[in-house]
Amino acid sequence: MLGRHGDNLFWMARYLERSENLSRRIQATLHYALSRQNDGEEEWTALVSNHGLGSLFDEKYDDPKTIDIINFLLRDRDNFDSVVSLMSKARNNGRSVRTSLTREVWLSLNESWMKCESALKRPVNIRDLPVILDDIIKGSSSFRGALYGTMLHNDIFNFLRLGTFIERADNTIRTIDTKYHRLLPTAKVIGGSNDQGQWEVMLRSLAAWRSFNWLKKGRLDPLGVANFLIFDERMPRSIKFCYKEVKSNLEDLSNSYNKDYESLGLADEIFTSLNDDRLRNVQEIDLKVFLTEHMAKNNQLSQAIANDFNMN
Amino acid sequence: MSIFDEMLGTDSQKTRQPYEKLMAWLGDQDLKKLYKKSATAEELFRRVGITFNVYGDKKAEERLIPFDLIPRILSANEWRMLERGIIQRVAAINAFLEDIYNGQHILKAGIIPENLIYKNKAFLPQMCGFKPPGGVYTHVVGVDIVRTSENEFFVLEDNARVPSGVSYMLENRSTMQHMFPELFTTHQIKPISNYPKELFKSLALCAENTFSDPNIVVLTPGIYNSAYYEHSFLADEMGVELVQGSDLKIHDGRVMIRTTTGTQNVDVIYRRVDDDFLDPLSFNPNSLLGTPGLFDAYRNGSVILANAPGTGIADDKAVYSYLPEIIKFYTGEKALLNNIPTWRCSEADSLQYVLEHLHELVVKEVHGSGGYGMLVGPAASKQELSAFCRKLKANPGKYIAQPTLALSTVPILTRNGLAPRHVDLRPFVLVSPNTIEVTPGGLTRVALKKGSLIVNSSQGGGTKDTWVIGA
Numbered sequence: 001m002l003g004r005h006g007d008n009l010f011w012m013a014r015y016l017e018r019s020e021n022l023s024r025r026i027q028a029t030l031h032y033a034l035s036r037q038n039d040g041e042e043e044w045t046a047l048v049s050n051h052g053l054g055s056l057f058d059e060k061y062d063d064p065k066t067i068d069i070i071n072f073l074l075r076d077r078d079n080f081d082s083v084v085s086l087m088s089k090a091r092n093n094g095r096s097v098r099t100s101l102t103r104e105v106w107l108s109l110n111e112s113w114m115k116c117e118s119a120l121k122r123p124v125n126i127r128d129l130p131v132i133l134d135d136i137i138k139g140s141s142s143f144r145g146a147l148y149g150t151m152l153h154n155d156i157f158n159f160l161r162l163g164t165f166i167e168r169a170d171n172t173i174r175t176i177d178t179k180y181h182r183l184l185p186t187a188k189v190i191g192g193s194n195d196q197g198q199w200e201v202m203l204r205s206l207a208a209w210r211s212f213n214w215l216k217k218g219r220l221d222p223l224g225v226a227n228f229l230i231f232d233e234r235m236p237r238s239i240k241f242c243y244k245e246v247k248s249n250l251e252d253l254s255n256s257y258n259k260d261y262e263s264l265g266l267a268d269e270i271f272t273s274l275n276d277d278r279l280r281n282v283q284e285i286d287l288k289v290f291l292t293e294h295m296a297k298n299n300q301l302s303q304a305i306a307n308d309f310n311m312n
Numbered sequence: 313m314s315i316f317d318e319m320l321g322t323d324s325q326k327t328r329q330p331y332e333k334l335m336a337w338l339g340d341q342d343l344k345k346l347y348k349k350s351a352t353a354e355e356l357f358r359r360v361g362i363t364f365n366v367y368g369d370k371k372a373e374e375r376l377i378p379f380d381l382i383p384r385i386l387s388a389n390e391w392r393m394l395e396r397g398i399i400q401r402v403a404a405i406n407a408f409l410e411d412i413y414n415g416q417h418i419l420k421a422g423i424i425p426e427n428l429i430y431k432n433k434a435f436l437p438q439m440c441g442f443k444p445p446g447g448v449y450t451h452v453v454g455v456d457i458v459r460t461s462e463n464e465f466f467v468l469e470d471n472a473r474v475p476s477g478v479s480y481m482l483e484n485r486s487t488m489q490h491m492f493p494e495l496f497t498t499h500q501i502k503p504i505s506n507y508p509k510e511l512f513k514s515l516a517l518c519a520e521n522t523f524s525d526p527n528i529v530v531l532t533p534g535i536y537n538s539a540y541y542e543h544s545f546l547a548d549e550m551g552v553e554l555v556q557g558s559d560l561k562i563h564d565g566r567v568m569i570r571t572t573t574g575t576q577n578v579d580v581i582y583r584r585v586d587d588d589f590l591d592p593l594s595f596n597p598n599s600l601l602g603t604p605g606l607f608d609a610y611r612n613g614s615v616i617l618a619n620a621p622g623t624g625i626a627d628d629k630a631v632y633s634y635l636p637e638i639i640k641f642y643t644g645e646k647a648l649l650n651n652i653p654t655w656r657c658s659e660a661d662s663l664q665y666v667l668e669h670l671h672e673l674v675v676k677e678v679h680g681s682g683g684y685g686m687l688v689g690p691a692a693s694k695q696e697l698s699a700f701c702r703k704l705k706a707n708p709g710k711y712i713a714q715p716t717l718a719l720s721t722v723p724i725l726t727r728n729g730l731a732p733r734h735v736d737l738r739p740f741v742l743v744s745p746n747t748i749e750v751t752p753g754g755l756t757r758v759a760l761k762k763g764s765l766i767v768n769s770s771q772g773g774g775t776k777d778t779w780v781i782g783a
Contacts, residue, residue, distance in 0.1 A: 002559055006572045095361070095535045098544040099554045103360075110361050155572060257573050309572040 003310030005097045006159045010311065012093035013163030016109075019086035020140040021171040021205070022051075026073060027133045028204035032197055033066070043201060044069045050178045051081060067126060074132070075120035083136060087116045100156045104146040112139030155256055158249040159309075165249070166302050169242035173298065175205055176229055177291045199225055206237040226287065231274060239294065243271040246301070253309070263304035270297055316461045316720045317732050318384065330385040330781060333498055338382075338730070346381065346725055349491050353379050356490070362483050364538040364769065378774035379484060380724040381491065384735060384756040388782040391502075391752060394457065394465060394739070397649030399748045400639060402453050402741050405472055405626045407642035409449040412625055413439045423637050432631075433679060434624030436587065438594055442611055444620045446518035446745035451582070451618035452511070453741040454478075454754075457649070459720040466652045466717065467635070468736060472627040473619060474584050477775075478740050479542035481755040482507060484777040502752035502780040507740070508549030510751070511582070514744040519580050519616050526579035526616075529553045529569070531560070533585050533601050543584050557585065562605035567615045580616045587621045595621075629678045629712050630656055652717065658709040666713040667704060670697050673713040674765075675704070688765060690716050719765055722776065724758060734759045736767050737778065753778035 029047055033040030044066050048057045053072075056079060061068050075084045091113040098106055116139065119132045151157050179202050199220055203209040212220075212228055232238045250264040306312050314322050319331045327335045354376060357363075363374035386394070411417050412429060413436075419426050429435050454475030456468040485504055489496055512528065519526035532543035534556050547554035553569065560578065561568050567578040588596040594607035609615050625631060631638075633654035639647040655662035655673075666673060675687040687700045704711055721732035739754030756776040757767035767773040 001572045002553060002555060003570045003572050004556075004559055005553075092535060095540070095544070098361075099548040106361070107359055111359055114358065159572075259573070310570050310574070311572075 001100070001155060003312075005100060006155075006309045007306065007311035008093040008097045009100065009156060009159040010163040010166075010305070012090050012097070012109075013160040014167040015086045015090035015093065016140060016143060017164045017167040018081070018171070019083045019090065020137055021168070022073060022081070022083060022086070023133050023136040024207060025175070025205040026070065026129075027137070028201045030129060030133075031204060032201045036197070039066055041066065046178065047073065050174070053079060053081065067124070070126070070129065071123050074124055083116065084120050087113050087136075097156075102146070102150040104150045105143065108139070108143045108146045112136070112143065115139065153252075155253055158253050161249045162246060162305060165242040165245040166298060166305070168237060169239055169246070170295065170298050172206060172229060172237050172239050172242065173291055173294050175202055176226065177288075177295070178202075180226075180287045180291060196220060202229075208235055208237060211235060230290075240271070240274045243267060243274065247271050250305075261304075261308040263301060263308045266297070266301045266304050270294070270301065315718050315732070316459065318459070318720050318722045318735075319732075322461070330387045330390075334383065334385065334495070337495060337498070343729060350379075350381055350725060353381060353487050353491060356487060357483070360483070362479070362541050364541065377480060377769045378760060379487065380758055380760075380774050380776050381488065382723050382725055382730065383488065383495075383777045383779050384722045384737075384758075385779045385781055386753065388502075388780060391780040394649070395750050395752075397465075397467075397647070398455050398457075398739060398741060398750050400643060400645065400648050401455060401467065401470070401635070402450065402743060402748050404635070404639040404642045405453070405470060406447070406449050406743060408638050409472075409620070409623055409626050410443065410447065411642070413622065414441060414443060418638065418641055421641070423641055424631070424634050428630055428634075429625065432625060432628060434622070434628050436622030436625075438607065438611075439620070439622040444518075445522050445613065445616050446520070448518050448618075448743050448745060449620045450623050450626070451515060451518065451743055452478075453743065454738045455741060457737045457739065458652075458717060459735075459737075460717050461720075464650070466650045468652065469629065469632060470627040470635070471738070472623040474586065475738070475740070476539045476542055476584070477738055477755040477757075478507060478751075479545040480775050481740065481751070481753070481778070482545075484755075484775055488777045499779065499781050504751050504753060507751050508546055510742055510749065511546065512550040512552070514742045514749070515580050515582060515616075515618055517744040517746075518618070520745075522613065522616070523579040527552075527577055528580040528582065529555045529578050531555055531557065531581050531583040531585055533557075533589065537584075539584060546582070557589070557601045557603045560603040560606065562603065562609050565609055565612055565614055567603075567606065567609050578615060580618065582618050587624065590617070590621060629654075629676055630658070630709075633712060652714045655713040657704060657711040657713060662713075663704065663708045666711075667701060670701060670704075670713075672716060674716050675700065675711050675713045678710055678712060684770070686766075688716065691765075716765070722756070722758065724760065724774070724776075731762070733762070734765050734767065735776070752780040 025047065029040065029043050032043055048054055048069055057064070057072055060072070072079055073082055076082045077085055079085060091109060094101065094106065094109045115135055119135065124132060147157070147160065179198055200209060203212050203225065206229065208229065212225065216224055228235060228238065230239045233240050233244060235241055247264070247267040250261060250267050254261055254264050316322050317324065319328060319335070321328050357376050357379060363376055408418065418424055419429060450472045452475060454471035454477065456471065457465055458468050459465050482504065515528055516526055528550070529552055530543055530547040532540060532554055534540065544554055555569055559569050561570065568575045569578055583590065585601060589599045589601040591602045591604060591606040592599045593604045607621065610617050633651065633656055635651050636647045639645065655666050657663045657666055666675065671689045673689045675689070677685045687696065689697070719734040719736065722735050723730040724733045735756050735758045737754050737756050740751050742749045756778045757769070758774050758776055759765060759767045760772060760774050
């Protein structure tokens with residue numbers, strides 16, 4: 001396989017995952033906003049600033065309304081991280097590696113793109129938002145299904161999965177980071193309805209609301225949430241789960257290419273550090289430091305993968 | 313001018329034999345259902361991404377080539393005749409190329425004027441004295457054929473550089489099989505789905521004596537090229553890598569690609585990139601698409617390029633007019649397929665005739681393609697005619713002229729039922745060291761506008777599945 005194709009596969013999966021994550025976050029925020037008496041404005045604004053898009057957004061809008069934020073995140077092509085921009089990049093990467101994809105995987109990618117492009121052709125109305133977001137997320141699920149069901153689980157598959165889980169780990173770290181102050185021991189346990197709403201946004205953004213409730217029988221506590229999102233290996237968007245997958249895909253590559261890789265060492269190190277009992281209790285670690293460190297490590301790992309497999 | 317319809321003949325009295333079963337089937341169809349099928353087909357093409365980009369289209373939108381679901385049918389006898397003529401023609405083209413770049417006997421014999429070759433942009437002096445492995449210059453050829461009556465076929469032009477369209481031929485067939493499986497049980501249709509495997513085999517045969525188990529790749533200009541879908545389709549079906557110029561590096565005289573595990577030699581490049589963009593060191597120095605040093609590696613025999621650079625000299629429209637002589641010179645036989653009578657405007661007498669009869673002629677640029685820059689006399693306005701007169705006088709050597717042929721028609725499905733439209737045919741030819749093979753049928757291009765003679769997809773033409781039926 002060409003190194004460039006490895007890169008195309010990796011980034012195709014990253015962009016898809018990013019667009020799914022963004023859509024879930026918007027979905028969760030919408031749910032939050034609709035369940036409140038005010039319109040949840042601060043959550044919408046946080047969405048833009050959390051994604052580091054504040055300055056671009058401020059440049060474009062003098063007196064932004066909620067719907068402007070939504071359109072900016074979904075369909076603004078000047079915003080490289082809008083859903084349309086991400087899907088378009090994912091599809092172009094996919095077009096470059098069509099020969100590596102099964103027909104079903106390609107069809108699912110192309111159909112998601114077509115649907116997304118046509119749904120976002122004109123400015124979005126809040127009325128259409130639930131369906132549009134559902135469709136984007138469904139597209140991502142159908143892609144995943146086609147991937148698991150029809151692709152050889154070989155190096156092509158591994159590069160796609162690496163892209164997915166590197167991006168997902170990054171997203172989970174960043175999502176916790178935006179709310180970490182509410183997860184610290186100093187935060188009031190079971191505070192007002194406002195606090196609970198914030199956790200709900202976070203858990204829903206990571207598709208973890210239902211599973212968390214199920215595990216904790218409805219008891220929401222900040223440390224429980226943090227532990228769950230970082231350490232619970234059963235949760236497909238926890239940081240630990242992501243590194244378990246990254247590690248296992250790098251092991252597959254190492255086996256099939258019969259070579260040792262720096263990236264595998266790094267992934268193993270991160271994964272093992274998450275096993276450490278000392279870190280088990282979030283109370284004892286400085287959460288902010290932990291998150292900052294892991295953001296950096298994740299970037300380093302992404303770089304190492306690119307170097308190891310001649311992607312650059 | 314009476315027009316020959318391939319389904320109904322000239323007088324529309326009786327369905328021609330190859331179309332009898334189809335006609336009966338059509339009689340049983342509900343038109344509404346056919347429209348629905350037509351929409352389904354379009355949807356399918358879009359989902360699969362069988363699209364093309366139009367050069368110069370600002371919005372750079374991906375477009376579909378319209379697909380018409382009424383097949384175009386040739387009988388086995390008609391096909392046998394065409395096939396023989398095509399093989400003869402393509403063999404002569406390869407002999408001509410070898411001669412032009414080695415020895416130039418045909419020039420010495422005075423059959424073709426030297427200036428036509430030496431002053432031709434498509435002639436590559438860099439190729440002189442070099443023979444490609446297996447002696448094959450044009451690994452893939454598309455021969456464009458038109459029909460004017462029951463027994464009259466003409467070659468409109470040869471495509472010996474990087475002919476495209478074969479993926480449409482294959483996708484059209486699989487779409488038809490998907491939509492109308494019953495037609496394939498009632499007709500004995502010659503299969504075409506082997507084309508990619510045959511292409512692979514044919515490329516491998518050219519490399520047989522040079523490389524054991526050759527590494528073959530497809531070279532594309534990239535995802536924004538109008539034929540990108542076809543490039544990825546062929547690479548996929550052949551099971552080989554699809555690379556871009558920037559993926560290829562020359563190391564110690566060998567062509568290499570950088571893979572996820574290291575580097576790998578490349579032995580055969582099925583290139584879908586024009587000569588000009590292959591290698592900035594040997595050709596267009598401004599090209600960003602090419603691979604510096606690729607041509608040297610080629611001349612040293614360390615890689616095979618298919619088609620060979622410089623094959624354009626054989627499909628140039630001015631050289632085209634000499635094809636009957638070229639065939640005679642190399643094969644000793646009379647050409648089996650006719651050329652369209654062609655006036656070379658570079659010759660004073662011809663120019664005079666062309667200027668006087670412009671309103672009834674088709675004038676084309678010698679180096680043009682895709683239907684760009686041509687004049688269809690009978691359809692042109694007075695202003696267009698006089699503007700073209702000036703162009704011709706200013707630069708006669710740039711043009712050739714041909715009579716306006718009454719191209720045959722085949723029905724298409726329109727909003728008002730079936731209606732005849734003009735068609736041409738591009739069969740695809742694979743050349744390997746000892747054999748020339750033509751895939752039965754080819755790509756039928758159809759002008760969708762009533763009365764129009766321009767079938768090019770860039771000008772709004774569509775395509776049809778093409779069947780060769782019977783034993």
